[in-house]
Amino acid sequence: MVLSFKRIERSTITEDIIEQLREKILSGEIKPGDKLPPERVLAESLSVARTSVREAIRAMQYMGILEVRCGEGTFLSENTRILTDHFKSSHLLKRFPIMELIEARKIIEGATVYLAVVRSSPEDRDTLQELYQLTATNTDDEEKFLQADFEFHKKIAEMSQNSVLLEMLSAMRELTLEENLDVIKKPGQIKNALDFHRKILGSVLSCDADKAREHMLRHLEDIEQRILELVESRPSDEESDAAGEWQR
Amino acid sequence: MVLSFKRIERSTITEDIIEQLREKILSGEIKPGDKLPPERVLAESLSVARTSVREAIRAMQYMGILEVRCGEGTFLSENTRILTDHFKSSHLLKRFPIMELIEARKIIEGATVYLAVVRSSPEDRDTLQELYQLTATNTDDEEKFLQADFEFHKKIAEMSQNSVLLEMLSAMRELTLEENLDVIKKPGQIKNALDFHRKILGSVLSCDADKAREHMLRHLEDIEQRILELVESRPSDEESDAAGEWQR
DNA sequence: TGACGGTCAGAGGTCTGACCACTGACATCA
DNA sequence: TGATGTCAGTGGTCAGACCTCTGACCGTCA
Incomplete structure (x- = not known):
């Protein structure tokens, strides 16, 4: 039984x-x-x-x-x-390899920008344009620029109307903040990023989803490349080798 | 002074x-x-x-x-x-709509299975085959099947060699557990899921990344469809109407 | 010999009641 | 009127008790 x-x-x-x-x-x-x-x-x-x-x-x-x-x-x-806030405290245990984070960003943001074009309203697109202007006026202060930069990416994720993707993006942003700052401090990088943003914005405004995705991927691949250069130029500033394996 | x-x-x-x-x-x-x-x-x-x-x-x-x-x-x-845990705690305050979670899964898993084909070793693919066998032998107990099912999807994510994507997949799995269980309890659904898994496995084994992605998307769209049916058949079993807007 | 159940130590989970330290508001006094 | 003192309310900390869960050990009995 x-x-x-x-x-x-x-x-x-x-x-x-x-x-x-x-x-x-x-x-x-x-x-x-x-x-x-x-x-x-x-x-x-x-x-x-x-x-x-x-x-x-x-x-x-x-x-x-x-x-x-x-x-x-x-x-x-x-x-x-x-x-x-929550993330700041937990990310002290940095664990994901930076290149994997960037790859994930490519996948997520390739999708958000595509969906954004498909789903967004004209008002949304206006707002995005304003946010682009904001980044363009914050070219002096790296931290401020990075903040405005994120607002731009975030707005695109919002326009995709998928809160999960938005959340993922925010999470990854926290985890790559340091590297982003390093990248943006390189001379010419702010202008470089702005160029990419302008192209992305243009494609979004003209409702060309494929092209928008294309430019987003180019943008992130560019960042990927810069980070790679950074990593190579200072091969190991990590101290503990035991912890090395699970550093992000 | x-x-x-x-x-x-x-x-x-x-x-x-x-x-x-x-x-x-x-x-x-x-x-x-x-x-x-x-x-x-x-x-x-x-x-x-x-x-x-x-x-x-x-x-x-x-x-x-x-x-x-x-x-x-x-x-x-x-x-x-x-x-x-990041997702879980933000889920505490703002539940992600189930359809958005599925959409995110389509984006993530479309990528993982593609990368898995490109990057995995023959041993990995053997293991995946074993995991498929495991799901095929757990068709009686829904909970066990679901567990084996997840192991299959997880292995694919591992084979993509991107820990960030793997982690995101796990997070989403936890958030959709309940709905997955509801879906799998429908008659014929276990067999249905197995069919999709077999097709995905086949494409992976023959190293056809595009086809693998295709089958994965069909699989998830199928789940999406079932959940939609479920949601429609019981329009509102949520109590609070103030919160209705945010409930998944 | 091996499966089952009992026992026990060690770990987290919960409760109680006490006292300390900080804040804001109100009363007091010069 | 403004500085000062007082006090109630609130979070911060503590010691010690008891409960429940887990895993390991061990004896019983087929």
Whole structure:
């Protein structure tokens, strides 16, 4: 005789609390900037110990969802920084080979720019043009340029109307930030990048998806090439060889 | 007379602990897969309470750096979790629409299977064949089949020799697990999936990258179609209408 | 000999209740 | 009116207790 039992799912209190908070945030019951109930109150109304509540809050704090101010209270973050913040902390353990990251970017961004052409509205394309202008006026400060540069790429991903691809792009951007900065500091690189952006923009505006993808790939291959040059020119500035294997 | 004082920076114990762990990780003193000291020991050697250690561990767990197994211990994550956890935590606040996840999968897996053909060794292809056999022998239990199914897709991603793409695939797999299970439970779906796998395998073995990509896309479009049917047959089993817009 | 179940140590999970440190607001006083 | 003191509320930290889960060891019994 074969008895069939249902698996009993056990979750930790911390998980449950995070899930409940998440729902309240999603439903709009808690809005960005709002103050959450004090830990003690939260614990009591959930019928759990304060320690459990604190672990959940701590986790969400480091995810960038909550902001904890000692003596004041716990607040829901203003939305925008949720992804990047979390990533900054975790990317300390750099692990992906830079060339693989770039290759992945080629695949993702080849797709986003293609979809962007197919799916975007004229207003979207106007915005993209404005963002291009913005990069063109930020040619003095590398960091600012890189920021504007990312806004341009991000806007394209948004125009693809696929939030997953957008998220992937943001993630990779964080992981390649350092290298991007190194590349852009090379003389002539800002102008170079701007040229590529202009070509991409042109293809998007004229709704030529294939050509847009083509220019995007050229752009990323160019970056790939520069990074390769950088890597070769300073063969190893990594110290630990044990960790070398899983450095990005 | 103007006295100038240095600002006293106060950090929380949790921050300090995270910082110390981070240094040990970066220096290679703790390697991926390693077991950390028990919470109690860690607490004692840091001269802090166990609660503080737990908060630090919990934070790093949700950052994807540590893996906590109840009754066993705390471990430093293996390489590949970072992106997955990134997605999971952003998924906490904003669920990705299922159709966008599938679309992303088409883009990623179209690339991995192509690269797999180009880059894989004969041994890799043998292994893939074995994994196909494994799926073919697990047709009775849906959960097991799904697991074997994933191993097949994962192996392809590994053969592409791009850890970033592999990681993204894993992330998406976790986010679509539920829907995959629903699809595979439909009658005839296991056989259907096996057919597609066989075709993909065939193209890989004969080193036809374009055809392999083609079959992979057909496979995923098929899944897309099934999910669409599912979604339409139960239009709204979500409760909150405020959140409706963001639910996948 | 090998499968099964009992036992136990060690690990994480949870709870309690206490006290400290910081913040903001209100009351007080010169 | 402005500086100062006070205090309640909130997060930060602690010690110690007990629970549950995991893995390993070991004896029983077919």
